[in-house]
Amino acid sequence: MASFFPKEKLAEIRSRANIVDIISEYVTFKKAGKNYLALCPFHSEKTPSFHVNEEKQIFYCFGCQKGGDVITFLREINNLSFVEAVSQLANRYGLSLPPPSSYRKEKATDQETFLEINEKAMHFFHHVLMQRPEGEVGRKYLKKRGIDQKIWETFKLGYALETWDSLATFLNKGNIPLQLAKQLGLIAPREKGGFFDCFRGRIIFPIFNLNGRTIGFGGRAIAGGTPKYLNSSDSMIYKKSSSLFGLPITRNSIAKEDQVLIVEGYFDLLSLFQAGICPVVSPLGTALTGVHIQTLKRFTSRFYVVFDADEAGDKAALRSLEMFLNEGLSPRVVILPSGSDPDEFIQQKGVENFRKKMEIAPLLIEYFIERAIEKKNLSLPEGKVEVVKEVMPIIGHIREPIVQDEYIRKLSERLGVREDRIRSLGLSPAPHRAKELSSPIDETRREEFLLTLMLQKPELILSVDAVEVVDDLDSHLLQEIAKTVIALYQKEGEVEITTLIDQLGDEKGKLATRLSLKEENFANITESLKDCILQIKRNKFKKMKAQLTLKIKKAQDSRDEAKIRDLNEQKVKLILQEKNLPNTIGALLNL
Numbered sequence: 001m002a003s004f005f006p007k008e009k010l011a012e013i014r015s016r017a018n019i020v021d022i023i024s025e026y027v028t029f030k031k032a033g034k035n036y037l038a039l040c041p042f043h044s045e046k047t048p049s050f051h052v053n054e055e056k057q058i059f060y061c062f063g064c065q066k067g068g069d070v071i072t073f074l075r076e077i078n079n080l081s082f083v084e085a086v087s088q089l090a091n092r093y094g095l096s097l098p099p100p101s102s103y104r105k106e107k108a109t110d111q112e113t114f115l116e117i118n119e120k121a122m123h124f125f126h127h128v129l130m131q132r133p134e135g136e137v138g139r140k141y142l143k144k145r146g147i148d149q150k151i152w153e154t155f156k157l158g159y160a161l162e163t164w165d166s167l168a169t170f171l172n173k174g175n176i177p178l179q180l181a182k183q184l185g186l187i188a189p190r191e192k193g194g195f196f197d198c199f200r201g202r203i204i205f206p207i208f209n210l211n212g213r214t215i216g217f218g219g220r221a222i223a224g225g226t227p228k229y230l231n232s233s234d235s236m237i238y239k240k241s242s243s244l245f246g247l248p249i250t251r252n253s254i255a256k257e258d259q260v261l262i263v264e265g266y267f268d269l270l271s272l273f274q275a276g277i278c279p280v281v282s283p284l285g286t287a288l289t290g291v292h293i294q295t296l297k298r299f300t301s302r303f304y305v306v307f308d309a310d311e312a313g314d315k316a317a318l319r320s321l322e323m324f325l326n327e328g329l330s331p332r333v334v335i336l337p338s339g340s341d342p343d344e345f346i347q348q349k350g351v352e353n354f355r356k357k358m359e360i361a362p363l364l365i366e367y368f369i370e371r372a373i374e375k376k377n378l379s380l381p382e383g384k385v386e387v388v389k390e391v392m393p394i395i396g397h398i399r400e401p402i403v404q405d406e407y408i409r410k411l412s413e414r415l416g417v418r419e420d421r422i423r424s425l426g427l428s429p430a431p432h433r434a435k436e437l438s439s440p441i442d443e444t445r446r447e448e449f450l451l452t453l454m455l456q457k458p459e460l461i462l463s464v465d466a467v468e469v470v471d472d473l474d475s476h477l478l479q480e481i482a483k484t485v486i487a488l489y490q491k492e493g494e495v496e497i498t499t500l501i502d503q504l505g506d507e508k509g510k511l512a513t514r515l516s517l518k519e520e521n522f523a524n525i526t527e528s529l530k531d532c533i534l535q536i537k538r539n540k541f542k543k544m545k546a547q548l549t550l551k552i553k554k555a556q557d558s559r560d561e562a563k564i565r566d567l568n569e570q571k572v573k574l575i576l577q578e579k580n581l582p583n584t585i586g587a588l589l590n591l
């Protein structure tokens, strides 16, 4: 997280403020070992999962995954910006702070500056919708779509006027450098000089990150403008592929109800939320990505997707199914009549009927298998083969061998074809391979263990660096955290968790906080470390070998003898390296 204040000033404030004192104004603590334990102030619970570690000056809730340092706590609990939280602390401890604006000029493209510009734009759009006479067009439209004023407020909806430059003029008056607003996709340059607004004549849906900061906007044209939906372009603070509309508002419901419903559109989400189905999110005009799923996985493992029963719906279902299975998840699918979306469905048939659809929602994989069977003629043996060919690659994505076997058994019953025949079609990575390749859950656990060790036993950091295992980590988040930890340790000889959080930013900072508080069994630490690194490396080798095998197959198909030889040599080398792994790691670790 980039910040306005000099590093030393932040360090001084952090060293003066005791996190236990500050948080105890909001909760009642029990001492539990090294930690203080309380009922979480951010989500409702009966048994405490909110931990504060005085030594490290951090908090973490194992229920809702909020965590960070004292500044994060104040920001989250009081809904403050970073600057506001720091100022509050400085006041409280009688420390002077330089005015943040003097830093703003120096670091004009600071992330915080971008966030503040977006916030100004968000308030502007919202104000127009809520109060200005010209906003009537927007108010009328929302009322027509059946969205209540309370929802406008909750989601801070806005209206962008049809005029060419109302936002540009507003920002200019507020002394906002328009070049920066341009980088956020709010305005664009005019040929004759000056700027015009990108969002015009549209209902505005602000997109917030998990801390409630405005990172981007979606806009729905209301007078037949094109495109119908317009989204902020990706910027330094906004990535479509990892942001979800609604999440900061619905996250508590998702955690509390332990389920999430993924819908396509803004209005689908608003309608459901208004009707009392609150654990909902929506990807932003893009297909669901693995990052979206990973983000949501932190709150729940029970996923629902919504599709309408047509060809396009089937394709979308299939695409997302693979991603879910790769994450070790098995979502359910709410099936709506062809051509219908949740917004429409609820307006026409009522929310109770939607709830019923949720109750009877089948597993997406079962739905997929049934659809594959429906489309083929099972009275012909060829039809059965086609079904097997379509379904087995998907079953191959299931990471749990027992579950995989179960689906193969079901398919065999359903088609009246022997299991071994289905397997012998060789289209699935047969269970033995799945067993060999560890499941992504094990993989994540292992990688998290490595990070936990690095954070809690910093004396191991340099050894971990020496074996070059960080680049082999599958999780990019963990990889970035590990790299930052190593860099910090090399520079300062220690890893102060609050400094780390500063450098990592909110998302990764939270993960690092959780891992540094995680209770692990540290008996036999050298062996566990060695074993963990060995497994991570082996996994990497397996993946490289699998890729080579594929390439060899391709080369064989095209009869490229030279290439086949070359690839085979590479494979032999890999196998040798893999064999030597325990020795290599032992030597490099030098423990």
Ligand SMILES: [Zn+2]
Binding pocket: 040, 041, 042, 043, 050, 061, 062, 063, 064, 065, 066
């Ligand atoms: Zn919590």
